[in-house]
Amino acid sequence: MPTVVVTGSAGFIGSNLVDELLSRGCRVIGIDNLSMGSPDNFRHLVNHPAFAFHQVDVRDFAALRAACGGAAIIVHLAAYKIPRYGGALETLLVNSAGAEHVLRIAQENGSKAVLASTSDIYGKSPKLPFAEGDDSILGPSIIPRWSYAVSKLFEEHLAWAYRDAYNLPVVVLRFFGSYGPREHRSWWGGPQAAFIEAVLSGQEIEIHGDGRQTRSFTYVSDTVRGIILAMECEQAPGEVFNIGSEEEISILDLAHLIGRLAGGPREPRLRFIPYSSIGKAPYEDVRRRVPDTTKARTVLGFSCRVPLEEGLARTIAWHREVRKRSP
Numbered sequence: 001m002p003t004v005v006v007t008g009s010a011g012f013i014g015s016n017l018v019d020e021l022l023s024r025g026c027r028v029i030g031i032d033n034l035s036m037g038s039p040d041n042f043r044h045l046v047n048h049p050a051f052a053f054h055q056v057d058v059r060d061f062a063a064l065r066a067a068c069g070g071a072a073i074i075v076h077l078a079a080y081k082i083p084r085y086g087g088a089l090e091t092l093l094v095n096s097a098g099a100e101h102v103l104r105i106a107q108e109n110g111s112k113a114v115l116a117s118t119s120d121i122y123g124k125s126p127k128l129p130f131a132e133g134d135d136s137i138l139g140p141s142i143i144p145r146w147s148y149a150v151s152k153l154f155e156e157h158l159a160w161a162y163r164d165a166y167n168l169p170v171v172v173l174r175f176f177g178s179y180g181p182r183e184h185r186s187w188w189g190g191p192q193a194a195f196i197e198a199v200l201s202g203q204e205i206e207i208h209g210d211g212r213q214t215r216s217f218t219y220v221s222d223t224v225r226g227i228i229l230a231m232e233c234e235q236a237p238g239e240v241f242n243i244g245s246e247e248e249i250s251i252l253d254l255a256h257l258i259g260r261l262a263g264g265p266r267e268p269r270l271r272f273i274p275y276s277s278i279g280k281a282p283y284e285d286v287r288r289r290v291p292d293t294t295k296a297r298t299v300l301g302f303s304c305r306v307p308l309e310e311g312l313a314r315t316i317a318w319h320r321e322v323r324k325r326s327p
Contacts, residue, residue: 001025004231005068005111007058007102008077010037012183013116013175016220017075017227018042022050024228031067032078033057041182058098061105068105073231075114076102081148082120084187086279088144095151096158103162103170112237113170114230115159119244119289120149121174129292132174132240139284146284156240169237171230176244176291180220180311181318192217192312195255196319199262204271208278211252211270214288218244219311222304229300236300242291245304257309262316 004021008014009030014037021028022045030042030053045051054067058078068074080087080094099115106113122130123138123146136153138146155172162168183189185197191208198205226243230236249257252270259268275283296302306314 001027002072003027003029003070005029005031005071005074006077007031007075007098008037008079009053010034010039010041011077012041012180012189013178013220013223014077015041015182016180017077017224018045018051020224020228022048026050028052029054029067029071031056031058031064036184036188058101059094061101064101065105065108068109068111071109071111073112073114074102074106075116075227075231077116079116079152081188082145084145084278084283086144086281088147091147092151095148096154099155099158103158103168106170107162107166107168112231113159113168114227115155115170115172117152117156117172117174117240118149119174119176119242119291120286121153121156122289123149124286128288129246129290130242131292132242132295143282143284144279163238171236171238172240173226173230173243174240174291175218175223176242176289177215177217178220178223179217180315182220183315185319185322190217191215191251192254192258192315195258196262196316199259199264199268200316200319200323204269205255205259207251207255207270207272209251209272209275209285211255211272212250212287213285214248214250214290215254216245216248216290217254217308217311218304219306219314222306225305226296226300226302229302233300239295239299241296241300241302242293243296243302244291244293245308246290246293247304247308248288248290249308258312258316261309261313
């Protein structure tokens with residue numbers, strides 16, 4: 001079985017991917033600077049003979065190159081996310097440098113590269129559901145929340161440039177709202193994580209905006225399966241795929257669903273936060289976000305298997321267990 005490098009291996013998606021790869025007999029090299037990832041996510045692998053972990057920042061090219069030796073595949077998940085409360089500079093620098101370093105190392109080593117992108121790429125496009133060939137329609141540069149989408153759009157262009165220049169076998173995956181065990185228990189982990197923690201703590205659920213904006217949420221096992229299918233598929237290099245659920249739900253309905261599943265009050269306590277109160281700079285949201293997964297289904301054989309309610313129930317159970325150990 002191949003040797004696979006996973007950047008962001010101590011994070012939510014990365015650690016779940018590492019477990020699945022090891023269960024399939026792969027040798028895995030984990031890369032993470034532990035700025036947002038947790039050692040708890042791979043503590044059970046400390047003595048695993050096929051797993052090696054390197055605490056490396058993807059911006060450190062020399063250290064990253066040294067850790068990636070012998071890898072047949074590099075899955076690049078390490079990233080800095082939407083700067084809802086600030087951090088646009090970190091988002092732009094980490095994501096652009098990390099992608100460039102991974103692609104350069106893959107080219108030098110003759111490795112296949114699988115890069116994680118985002119549904120944020122589609123921005124404010126009114127064309128729904130989002131298909132891979134659709135336009136990216138982003139807001140003005142003065143609004144820093146778009147820096148994440150811009151950084152990932154740059155990554156994608158860089159990937160295609162490396163493919164054109166070096167015939168690099170690279171695949172780009174646009175994730176839609178991954179959630180599940182090991183997610184960050186804050187807004188960094190997504191609205192579902194923040195809502196679950198609020199309900200379990202007996203606090204108000206914070207709704208940003210009017211709550212009528214919609215999203216699609218993808219259970220982590222489905223996201224991981226999409227990554228592995230892209231790793232294995234011979235037709236995948238040179239392509240971009242939406243990896244996500246086509247089940248669409250409003251943020252307001254998500255709050256009510258989580259309240260019911262988590263055993264909260266019949267009517268959860270909600271507090272609406274205007275966008276003007278989020279962070280120091282203006283904030284802009286996306287009203288609807290749902291993927292067209294026809295291409296992933298046709299080429300990769302991908303489709304989601306875990307319905308939202310089932311996935312949320314599993315995720316709530318995980319939150320409860322973690323809170324017992326460290327409230």
